[in-house]
Every structure is written in C-alpha cells, then in structure tokens.
Amino acid sequence: MxxxxxxxxxxxxxxxxxxxxxxxxxxxxxxxxxxxxxxxxxxxxxxxxxxERPIFMGLGTRLARPGDYLAEEVAGMPVLMARGPDGEMRAFANICRHRAAPVAEGCGNARAFVCPYHGWTYDLDGKLLGTTDRVGFAGLDLAGHGLARLPAAEKHGMMYVRPRPLAPGESAEIDIDRELGGFxxxxxxxxxxxxxxxxxxxxxxxxxxxxxxxxxxxxxxxxxxxxxxxxxxxxxxxxxxxxxxxxxxxxxxxxxxxxxxxxxxxxxxxxxxxxxxxxxxxxxxxxxxxxxxxxxxxxxxxxxxxxxxxxxxxxxxxxxxxxxxxxxxxxxxxxxxxxxxxxxxxxxxxxxxxxxxxxxxxxxxxxxxxxxxxxxxxxxxxxxx
Ligand code: FES
Ligand SMILES: [Fe+2]
CATH class of the missing domain: 3.90.380.10 (Naphthalene 1,2-dioxygenase Alpha Subunit; Chain A, domain 1)
Structure with missing residues (x-):
C-alpha cells in the first residue's frame, strides 16, 4: 500500500x-x-x-527463470504458462495439437515440452518442433500446429492470463493497470x-x-x-x-x-x-x-x-x-x-x-x-x- x-x-x-x-x-x-x-x-x-476476463495467475516469481513453466486448469481450460529464453511469460492452451493430451503437468523447468502420449515436441514459444512419425504425418504443416496462444501479461510482479484462445484478429494485449484500476x-x-x-x-x-x-x-x-x-x-x-x-x-x-x-x-x-x-x-x-x-x-x-x-x-x-x-x-x-x-x-x-x-x-x-x-x-x- x-x-x-x-x-x-x-x-x-x-x-x-x-x-x-x-x-x-x-x-x-x-x-x-x-x-x-x-x-x-x-x-x-x-x-x-x-x-472473458483476465485471470490473476500468481506472482511472476513463480516462473523465476527462463524455461520455468506452470500448468493449471482454469475453469475447464488447461493453461500452460512458460517463461521463454527472452524472459517473457507466455501462455498457451495445454492441449497437444495431435489428439489433445496435456503437454505438461504441474510445474518445473524445461527447454521443450514433449507430449506424453506420442512424443510431439513443442518449444517454449509453443511452436511444434516435430512429430515422432515422419511418414505418418508427412506434409503436416508444423507452423500451423503450434499450441494455441492465450493472451497473457505481467506487470507489478503479477501474472495475468485470459483463458480463451484468441479469435482471428483479436488483440493479445492485457492491460494490467486498466484491469487493476484504482488499486x-x-x-x-x-x-x-x-x-x-x-x-x-x-x-x-x-x-x-x-x-x-x-x-x-x-x-x-x-x-x-x-x-x-x-x-x-x-x-x-x-x-x-x-x-x-x-x-x-x-x-x-x-x-x-x-x-x-x-x-x-x-x-x-x-x-x-x-x-x-x-x-x-x-x-x-x-x-x-x-x-x-x-x-x-x-x-x-x-x-x-x-x-x-x-x-x-x-x-x-x-x-x-x-x-x-x-x-x-x-x-x-x-x-x-x-x-x-x-x-x-x-x-x-x-x-x-x-x-x-x-x-x-x-x-x-x-x-x-x-x-x-x-x-x-x-x-x-x-x-x-
Ligand atoms: S496427443 Fe500429443 S502426441 Fe499424440
Ligand atoms: Fe475465517
């Protein structure tokens, strides 16, 4: 105060x-x-x-180092938050683009997320790095199968995520000062x-x-x-x-x-x-x-x-x-x-x-x-x- x-x-x-x-x-x-x-x-x-609203997801110190991640369910939306090598906190739907398994559990530090079901691998930006059966998925557009991005922001030591994927053309911005208003x-x-x-x-x-x-x-x-x-x-x-x-x-x-x-x-x-x-x-x-x-x-x-x-x-x-x-x-x-x-x-x-x-x-x-x-x-x- x-x-x-x-x-x-x-x-x-x-x-x-x-x-x-x-x-x-x-x-x-x-x-x-x-x-x-x-x-x-x-x-x-x-x-x-x-x-519809940004949800407070904890203090930024929860993801202190690059590679730190945290997986949580927010009212039916599996959310994955990760701090990238650039220090930025990003949030994704924790849903594998193969068949929807969560790609991470709990919290920890990782360089990439490997889906436990069939081993598809995503980087800390949510990009699909590769599938495990090249023949079975030959021609799959990797760039189009990254983890769905969720709007996220960090300010005053607080992390916020809006647990709904962006609609086309929708802004990924969360204005934390506006959200907190008079506080x-x-x-x-x-x-x-x-x-x-x-x-x-x-x-x-x-x-x-x-x-x-x-x-x-x-x-x-x-x-x-x-x-x-x-x-x-x-x-x-x-x-x-x-x-x-x-x-x-x-x-x-x-x-x-x-x-x-x-x-x-x-x-x-x-x-x-x-x-x-x-x-x-x-x-x-x-x-x-x-x-x-x-x-x-x-x-x-x-x-x-x-x-x-x-x-x-x-x-x-x-x-x-x-x-x-x-x-x-x-x-x-x-x-x-x-x-x-x-x-x-x-x-x-x-x-x-x-x-x-x-x-x-x-x-x-x-x-x-x-x-x-x-x-x-x-x-x-x-x-x-
Ligand atoms: S559901 Fe993730 S690799 Fe199959
Ligand atoms: Fe009480």
Missing amino acids: QRPQELAVGRRLLGHIDGRTTDLAADMFRNRVEAYSCRERARLERDKLFR AADLAALRLDTYPIYSVDRIAPRINWKFAIDTFLEGYHIPHLHRKTIAPYFIGNCGTFDGAGLHGRMCVARTSIDKVRALPEDERDYRPHVISVYQLFPNTILIWQVDHIEIWRAFPGRDDAGRCDVEMTIYKPADSTRPDAYWEKNRDIAIRTVMEEDFPLGERMQIGFESGATEEVVYGRNEPCLVHFHSSIRNALGVAA
Missing part, C-alpha cells in the same frame, strides 16, 4: 476501535442461495467471469516482484467457489469461528473497506495496533499491525500480511456448482533471513484456520444452500466487502439476482 493510504487506513481503524464501529455498506444485501448451488448460474459464471498504484507499491514463492497448497472442498472467497471478506466471524486459533490476535468485526471497480480491499487490525499510538502519526508503521485483504475480481484473495504475501485463488469445479479447487500460496521476502521453521508456522496457521475451520463449516453451509429449505442469505452492513463482491458479480454477469 502507498504510504498516505497506509496512514489513512490506520487512522480509520483506530477511530473504529475507539468508537466500537466498523465501515458499513449502504444497505444489507440479500443473495439467493442458488447463486451458490445452481448449475446454470455456475455455467454463466464460468463463461463470463473466467473466460494499480496500491499494488505496485507492494513490490510483489521481490517475493519469491515459498509454498503451494491445494484443496478441493465441497463448496461453491464464491464461498471460498467469501470466507476472507469479513472479520465478523473471527471472534466466533476462530475463537481458538487467530481470534486472540485480531480485533473482530472491525475493519475498513475500499472498492475499486469490481475489486475490493478490506483492512483489519491486530490487537497489537495500540502500540502505534505512542508515535507521532507520520512515524507510524502499520504493517506489523494491519492485515490488508485484496479481493481481486473474480477469484483471488491477495493478503498483505505482517511480513509476507499470502494468496488464495478459487476455481469453480467442472459441471458442479458445489465443488471448487482452491490454491494457497505463500511468498516470502527475497531478503528474509528467517529460518524455514518460521514460514512453516505461518503456513500451518493459514491451513489450520481456513482449511480446518472455514472450509469444513462451508461444506455444511453448502448442504444448507442445496437443501432448498431457505431461499436467501443476507450480508450485513458490517460486511461491506461481501456486499461489494456479490454486487460486482451481478454487475459482471449482467443479472439482477
């Missing part, structure tokens, strides 16, 4: 703590439970939110390119992908659900909210924030005491933690509104001298609170959504980030409910 914003957020938080208040949405917001359970709605979200300068100030990856964890909870995002968007539940884990360190039901287009940012205070009061305002460092949660539309939560970056991404399950794939990554500062045990502890806390407290309860809520017993859920005025997230989804989908 930029320094003036950091000071302003700190001031607002201290004011809320003193007044026992929190930032409020204009109104309560009612959402139909079908938003979490209906198959048609899930299909619409996949097409409009996950295929571009704020995120640039985080210097995300100075955080190498520390860990990657994945889970496939039986919840709608939006619930996996919801769980980060209010501090109202912290004193209750997280009573035994993180609640002692946070001031519950107290936070700031700022929206920037479809994105949102919620800041919550740790109980240690009182320490800053001893200092004149322009000398205050809020970072050890304030957690900033960026909700990057549609499916990313980027958390600016005390001394590291934690990122959660949720992807809808294929043909099932009640399942999703969630990835948590921790990035630590490049200049950190802390031992691995310290980062392991941070990772463990994140896993214990989210994967062992939020998501298991979420799975039972999903059963409630699907039961048909109630029609709506309601987000309170004290949950402005949730209200903004779901209003943004409606706006992006062009639906009224």
Whole structure:
C-alpha cells in the first residue's frame, strides 16, 4: 500500500476501535442461495467471469527463470504458462495439437515440452518442433500446429492470463493497470516482484467457489469461528473497506495496533499491525500480511456448482533471513484456520444452500466487502439476482 493510504487506513481503524464501529455498506444485501448451488448460474459464471476476463495467475516469481513453466486448469481450460529464453511469460492452451493430451503437468523447468502420449515436441514459444512419425504425418504443416496462444501479461510482479484462445484478429494485449484500476498504484507499491514463492497448497472442498472467497471478506466471524486459533490476535468485526471497480480491499487490525499510538502519526508503521485483504475480481484473495504475501485463488469445479479447487500460496521476502521453521508456522496457521475451520463449516453451509429449505442469505452492513463482491458479480454477469 502507498504510504498516505497506509496512514489513512490506520487512522480509520483506530477511530473504529475507539468508537466500537466498523465501515458499513449502504444497505444489507440479500443473495439467493442458488447463486451458490445452481448449475446454470455456475455455467454463466464460468463463461463470463473466467473466460472473458483476465485471470490473476500468481506472482511472476513463480516462473523465476527462463524455461520455468506452470500448468493449471482454469475453469475447464488447461493453461500452460512458460517463461521463454527472452524472459517473457507466455501462455498457451495445454492441449497437444495431435489428439489433445496435456503437454505438461504441474510445474518445473524445461527447454521443450514433449507430449506424453506420442512424443510431439513443442518449444517454449509453443511452436511444434516435430512429430515422432515422419511418414505418418508427412506434409503436416508444423507452423500451423503450434499450441494455441492465450493472451497473457505481467506487470507489478503479477501474472495475468485470459483463458480463451484468441479469435482471428483479436488483440493479445492485457492491460494490467486498466484491469487493476484504482488499486494499480496500491499494488505496485507492494513490490510483489521481490517475493519469491515459498509454498503451494491445494484443496478441493465441497463448496461453491464464491464461498471460498467469501470466507476472507469479513472479520465478523473471527471472534466466533476462530475463537481458538487467530481470534486472540485480531480485533473482530472491525475493519475498513475500499472498492475499486469490481475489486475490493478490506483492512483489519491486530490487537497489537495500540502500540502505534505512542508515535507521532507520520512515524507510524502499520504493517506489523494491519492485515490488508485484496479481493481481486473474480477469484483471488491477495493478503498483505505482517511480513509476507499470502494468496488464495478459487476455481469453480467442472459441471458442479458445489465443488471448487482452491490454491494457497505463500511468498516470502527475497531478503528474509528467517529460518524455514518460521514460514512453516505461518503456513500451518493459514491451513489450520481456513482449511480446518472455514472450509469444513462451508461444506455444511453448502448442504444448507442445496437443501432448498431457505431461499436467501443476507450480508450485513458490517460486511461491506461481501456486499461489494456479490454486487460486482451481478454487475459482471449482467443479472439482477
Ligand atoms: S496427443 Fe500429443 S502426441 Fe499424440
Ligand atoms: Fe475465517
């Protein structure tokens, strides 16, 4: 966050703590439970939110060296990202042009991708270098059988891909500053390119992908659900909210924030005491933690509104001298609170959504980030409910 914003957020938080208040949405917001359970709605979200828009794919440090690659499925589109010898990150449909097998799995470093099925080979630019049976494929135009290119871009240490192949004549450009809108300068100030990856964890909870995002968007539940884990360190039901287009940012205070009061305002460092949660539309939560970056991404399950794939990554500062045990502890806390407290309860809520017993859920005025997230989804989908 930029320094003036950091000071302003700190001031607002201290004011809320003193007044026992929190930032409020204009109104309560009612959402139909079908938003979490209906198959048609899930299909619409996949097409409009996950295929038409650039999707955040992690920090650029995930592909630190030329030849580094990462294969992922984004809402039904197999995506392969690779850093070329020229240092540029490119993205492709991870679909072999022979018979559609994925040419790469997981992550690693490679000079070329060899399809596991019949051995066709592609370079880091996606170009088909050769087939394995020259006679069987004599006359095949290699240049016309490269991996399908996906629009991709990298800026402020962030990687974006639009998981739909280019239509003829369509621009491959993604304007990341435009995508981030009012948060571009704020995120640039985080210097995300100075955080190498520390860990990657994945889970496939039986919840709608939006619930996996919801769980980060209010501090109202912290004193209750997280009573035994993180609640002692946070001031519950107290936070700031700022929206920037479809994105949102919620800041919550740790109980240690009182320490800053001893200092004149322009000398205050809020970072050890304030957690900033960026909700990057549609499916990313980027958390600016005390001394590291934690990122959660949720992807809808294929043909099932009640399942999703969630990835948590921790990035630590490049200049950190802390031992691995310290980062392991941070990772463990994140896993214990989210994967062992939020998501298991979420799975039972999903059963409630699907039961048909109630029609709506309601987000309170004290949950402005949730209200903004779901209003943004409606706006992006062009639906009224
Ligand atoms: S499917 Fe890739 S070589 Fe056959
Ligand atoms: Fe939680």
